[in-house]
Amino acid sequence: MTWFIDHLDLVWTRTLQHAYLAGLPLVIGLLLALPLGWLARRYRPLFVPLIAGFGLLYTIPSLALFVLMPAIIGTQIISPTNVIVGLTLYTLALLVRTVADGLGAVPESVKQSATAMGYTPVKRFFAVDLPLAVPVISAGLRVAAVSNVSIASVATIIGIPQLGLFFSDGFSRDFYDPLIVGIVGCVVLALVFDGVILLLTRAFTPWVRATGSRA
Amino acid sequence: MIPNILGWLFDPAHWSGSDGIASRIVEHLWYSALAMVLACLIAIPAGLAIGHTGRGRFLAVNLAGAARAIPSLGLLYLMVLWLFPKLAGDSAFLVPAIIVLVVLAIPPIMAGAYSGVEGVDPGARDAAKGMGMTGMQVLRQVEVPCALPLIFSGVRSAILQVIATATLAAVAGTGGLGRFIIDGQKVHEFAQMASGAILVAVLALVIDLLMSLVQRSVVSPGLGAGPATSGRAGRRSRTAPSGNTPVDVEIDSSGRTVDAPAR
Amino acid sequence: MKLSRITLTIATAAALMATAACGNSGGDPLASTSSSSSGSAAAGGITVGSADFPESALLAEIYAGALEAKGVKVTKKLNIGAREAYIPALQDGSIDLIPEYTGVLRDYFKKGQTGTDADAVYTELKSSVPAALTVLDKSAAEDKDALVMKKSRADELGVKSIADLKGKSQDLTVGGPPEWKTRDTGIPGFKKIYGLEFKQFRPLDAGGPLTLQALKNGQIDAGDLFTTDPSIAENDLVALEDPKNMYAAQNVVPLITKSKSNPTVEGALNAVSAKLDTTTLAALLKEVVSDKKDPDAVAKEFLSKNGLG
Structure with a gap:
């Protein structure tokens, strides 16, 4: 405990670094997953290749992905970009399917009503389909957030500072304090991400509270 | 780079022997199976109990949420430091990794089980009770069969993560496909490393396919391919065309038991 | 309604960005700059790296402290997990300096060399280092x-x-x-x-x-x-003793990018190497590993005791 108090600054810095590494891919991943999920939903033949293709990314071990990334995308080896890109891929692996599912769950009658009210397809997508898909997308996003926080800690192997450094530090000195601080830090950060997503989901789905129904 | 990887992967010399690809695959499957069996033994009864009684849900959901957030690598180191003095012989290398995998697998399996039971049509449950079934009979003969699609979805999601994460066992000094990733890195043989990664992905895909076949033969055809009652979204609707498209890398749909790898 | 929803979408994206980047207020959150310096390793500045084991981090802190004492601007990127990551990082300019060990570094650059004593290994190492990099004086401190x-x-x-x-x-x-x-x-x-x-x-x-x-x-x-x-x-x-010298000498040596090396830098680092011997290094490492002190604190102690920092 005294170690924790003595190192508050470092813990805070690394938590912010970790939040950045895990959070940015979440945002990029979501922004990319929206059109991809829409494509998968809109064009039937694309559904299987898109969903299965991105799903496969999910099974690539992060240990290997981070180290091999520079050879694939030509970045500098200890550049945070490797982690950002890697985690974006994992985020996509989860979210493309979720977005496609979420959009697919919008009742046909609702879509038809919107069209009848004069919505153009683009407007309908943003004003009707997407908002109605928010609860489902949000559920996927929460899982991706937790996953990103955990995987980001592997970035130590390529020298990107984040909470995972406390793991190797504690391990190599047979010292529980940093190790536990690192783990707890990750769990807390994941819960904060989760909370933020929940709050945003609520802001986006006022009808859930207004009508008392959950859809 | 790609010819190198293929060259490494299809070199017959790399397939044989106790440190060859074939035995590493067997090891990898063994670790994964061990972890999955343990996780299922814990998570399925717990999930069914929660779903059936409706009690303990809040606690379970939050515990599972926290468990998901535990970084696997950190937990592995912690387990090594803590367990090595307590374990004799080779088990010391294996047990820490298995614990990490079990912790990883429990949340999705449990979520699948309880949301599956919760999602059972109340009409079916009432009908069963009306026929004079006891609580246990309702659970066994109605709720579990009806919940099977979601239970499967949770289990498959867990298997994917476990297979991908079982590479960590190599970090703790055992075998499995992770060996190629770690060893490849240490001797600067990127073809070996990439091959390891590819083998893990292919193995996960193959196992998921097998699971989808098992699911098809076990789940009552009356339940179709999985009526998605999305747990967290609380929506009862048809979502993805099915959980069973042949090349479906089950990262299951929507709010049910979507889950993530945590390596 | 329609518009406000689109606005809300954009606002959320922005909010998420902001959350993600909340650590970003002070510049790049990923550059762990040392207290006495800021910004990137601009002209004249040196980025010190280390591997992710305690001794490497300790040596890197010592190098960093000695350089700062000579007025060199220092940025630290410590705890890089693998040699396969930090040597390429030296070559692509992400870091400029890292503490290394003669034997293992020689073998990394060129396999199959046979020298085992300190001087032979050091000579072989010097001829194996890629053109863009160089090693400075080796220290007497050995960790094999x-x-x-x-x-x-x-x-x-x-x-x-x-x-x-x-x-x-x-x-x-x-x-x-x-x-x-x-x-x-x-x-x-x-x-x-x-x-x-x-x-x-x-x-x-x-x-x-x-x-x-x-x-x-x-x-x-x-x-x-x-x-x-x-x-x-x-x-x-x-x-166990190694009578047939299976293990080559492993003297601590600074590996640096040639273009970043100049008389000031070399002077500072060679002065450190001159003061480091195996007993000293082992004692310093004990403070980090056994007494759980921070590497930077132990480094400072060593530097001030030896008039280097």
Whole structure:
């Protein structure tokens, strides 16, 4: 405990670094997953290749992905970009399917009503389909957030500072304090991400509270 | 780079022997199976109990949420430091990794089980009770069969993560496909490393396919391919065309038991 | 309604960005700049890296402190997990300087060289370093691989040196870094140089916590630790002698990008190397590993005691 108090600054810095590494891919991943999920939903033949293709990314071990990334995308080896890109891929692996599912769950009658009210397809997508898909997308996003926080800690192997450094530090000195601080830090950060997503989901789905129904 | 990887992967010399690809695959499957069996033994009864009684849900959901957030690598180191003095012989290398995998697998399996039971049509449950079934009979003969699609979805999601994460066992000094990733890195043989990664992905895909076949033969055809009652979204609707498209890398749909790898 | 929803979408994206980037207020959150300097390693500045084990971090802190004392602008990027990451990082300019060890670095750049004593290894290293990089003076401080056993076990077997394992090794499990499987510093070397075959090889880490734990708790009979490691003495372990010099010398040496090296930098780092010997390094490392002090604090202590910082 005294170690924790003595190192508050470092813990805070690394938590912010970790939040950045895990959070940015979440945002990029979501922004990319929206059109991809829409494509998968809109064009039937694309559904299987898109969903299965991105799903496969999910099974690539992060240990290997981070180290091999520079050879694939030509970045500098200890550049945070490797982690950002890697985690974006994992985020996509989860979210493309979720977005496609979420959009697919919008009742046909609702879509038809919107069209009848004069919505153009683009407007309908943003004003009707997407908002109605928010609860489902949000559920996927929460899982991706937790996953990103955990995987980001592997970035130590390529020298990107984040909470995972406390793991190797504690391990190599047979010292529980940093190790536990690192783990707890990750769990807390994941819960904060989760909370933020929940709050945003609520802001986006006022009808859930207004009508008392959950859809 | 790609010819190198293929060259490494299809070199017959790399397939044989106790440190060859074939035995590493067997090891990898063994670790994964061990972890999955343990996780299922814990998570399925717990999930069914929660779903059936409706009690303990809040606690379970939050515990599972926290468990998901535990970084696997950190937990592995912690387990090594803590367990090595307590374990004799080779088990010391294996047990820490298995614990990490079990912790990883429990949340999705449990979520699948309880949301599956919760999602059972109340009409079916009432009908069963009306026929004079006891609580246990309702659970066994109605709720579990009806919940099977979601239970499967949770289990498959867990298997994917476990297979991908079982590479960590190599970090703790055992075998499995992770060996190629770690060893490849240490001797600067990127073809070996990439091959390891590819083998893990292919193995996960193959196992998921097998699971989808098992699911098809076990789940009552009356339940179709999985009526998605999305747990967290609380929506009862048809979502993805099915959980069973042949090349479906089950990262299951929507709010049910979507889950993530945590390596 | 329609519009406000679109606005809300954009606002959320922005909010998420902001959350993600909340650590970003002070510039790039990923550059862990040291207190006395800020910004990137601009002209004249030096970015110091280290591997992710305590001794490397400690040495990097010592280098950084010595450079700062001479007015060099220093940025630190410490704890890079793998040599396969930080050597390319030196070559692409992400870092400029890192503490290294002569023998292992020589083998990294060019395999198959045979020198074992400190000077021979250093000479071979100098000719193996890629053109863009260079090594400065080596220090007397050495931290080399050793085959380590529990003292009780070694006594029981009557073993003092690796050579004594002849006729006994077939019953022993040995642990070491994964590369020992194929390298002459490992299993093939034991066979070639000492005629030893072990019952089993367990791939662990290079003198790291896994090997230490496995040795301490008897999961392996012998394992690879480094000679400066205070854990050897603290856990009643013993490093076996290496009469046939299977392990090449491993003197601590700064590896630096040529374009970043200048007389000031060289002067500062060579002064550090002159003051470092094995006993000193082991004592400093003990403070970090056993007393759980921070590497930067221990480094500062060393520098001020020696008039370097």
